Amino acid sequence: MKALIRADASVQIGMGHRVRCQALVVALQALGWQCQFVVHRDCAAFSELNDRLIDDECEFLILAMEADLVILDHYQYQASDIEKVYQQQTNLFVLDDMNDRGAFPARWVLNPLHERYSSRVITPLTGPQFALLRPEFSAPAEPIIAPPEKLLITLGGTDPLMLTLGILQSLQRHAFPVEKIQVLLGKNAANSEAVKTFSEQYGIQLAQGVVEVRPFMANARLAIAAAGGTLFELACMRVPTVFAQVADNQTRSLEEHVPLGWCQCVRFDDLPEAKRSDQIETLVHYVLLAWSDSAWRQASRVTAQSLVDGQGSVRVAQIIHNALVA
Template sequence: MKLLVRADASVEIGMGHRVRCQALIHAFNQFGWQCQFVVDRRYQAFASPEDCFIGGQSEKGFTEKECKVEFLSLAEQADLVILDHYGYSAEDITVLHQHQPNLLVLDDMNDRGDFPAKWLLNPLLQGYSKQIEFPLTGSRYALLRPAFQKLELNQILPQQLLITLGGTDPLTLTLPILNALLASGFPTKDIQVLLGANAKNADQVIGFCHHNSIAVEQGLADVTYLMKQAKMAISAAGGTLFELACMGVPTIFAQVADNQTRSLEQHVPLDWCRSIRFDNVPEEVRQQRIEQLVEVINRCWLDIEWQENARKTARGLVDGDGANRVAKTINSYFAAS
């Protein structure tokens, strides 16, 4: 059985789409599926050589329309297509579904209007039209990497503040947050920085950390051991939100993209996390937000009762088995056909 995954990654797009689709690919591989990413050639620097690249080059450069048209013929040759791409409108998805009815759409915001799909996956509780045959919604379908399955959590209370602003840190928040933490008197020995492999300003952040004796790691394939050591975290609110929930890490989320809005609207009221928004303010206002974030961290760092309740709540939300759950559901459909 052949599975194609249409997803891109870049500094602007982030790495979240690719990471969660990699979790799905790993799960489908266990059922013997042949899986491959289909990637816009513009983003091949963030892809793998094994990926299928689409999109020609004209005098005006690459066009999304070229990619979409080219992908239709590829989709027809597959048994299943997974689409994780905000560049596809409801109309685009409708056309794709006409070429490949066995379509799984990954969604976050539920803001594209109605469109048809065999399956739709959203780790948030959202309502969709009857054009979706099999909706897979809620945190039990959160797509986490294999390392998050069947974890044994530390019995000793962790003591680190984990700072991780996504695969690319698109707003370059890590360094100013570190500066603000140090200015507030937060102990450097309690800070652990985790940078994505493609994080912006990585060299400056690593240099700052070494100069100030702050622990720093970059591009780790398995981040679970750092999350196990985290008493709290400062994090972007993409797919890492569900990873931190699974690990039971109380978190202050820095919202760095609009598509993180719905997840924060659902998770912040559960009181295992807080959030401060950065993506909708001009750069000169971000420093004020950073100082606000550091104030919240310093206050919550001492609130042991809140941390204990937050850990219990978060762990009850995500079990780490979402990718396997999705793959098993869809594979069973094909097995019964």
């Protein structure tokens, strides 16, 4: 059985679509599926060797007819575009975050939030139990030997608003203990050279392009993170977090999770660049308060633990496999 995955990644788009689709691909491949990404040529710099590059979406429609399953994770596709794909391939699996594209047909829609879809979706898969996390998060939690001690800073695969450096500079001005900071940079993170230079100057631990992030999250007392798929990873790892919203599609996730009490958020995506430095100060203020509030952090860990079990990718792959193969 062959699955085609239509997803792009770039500095502007970010890596989130690619990462969560790859998590599902790994789970499908474990069940014997052949999987291939279909990527627009404009995003070739972020593609892999086995990807199929296309120049326009008409090419993808032709490819869709030849597959047994199409996985679509792309905001460019509005309801009418999804309809065209469905006409070519009814075994259509759509990944969604905002539920703002109107009614469209699909065999499955996955949204890790509690959203409602029209009757044109045959099987909606909604809620955090379906969050597509990488295989490393499906392993049982290891016993805690020592209390986590780090402030983890991870602003996504590309850090599109280049917030990391400003956050580090603010923390240093506020005399936050730099030996407690752990920075994770994506392989394609913007402004990474400046971040690395600053980190070396002040002795801040930094890792870039790491394959497995779970060990870093396991050692995090608190995190500053972008609110994409990382939100569900941090919930799975029970890490209290102050989220920096860097894209509009993160709005619904934060609207659902912040009221639960395990995280906070500061919005950046709706601000002009000139005002981001003031907003960074607001974020760091929240971080300093949370770092000292052990009662809040403990309650946050309990809440987060109840939300995401890390089995979403395996769970979803099995649903697809049972419907189309078993």
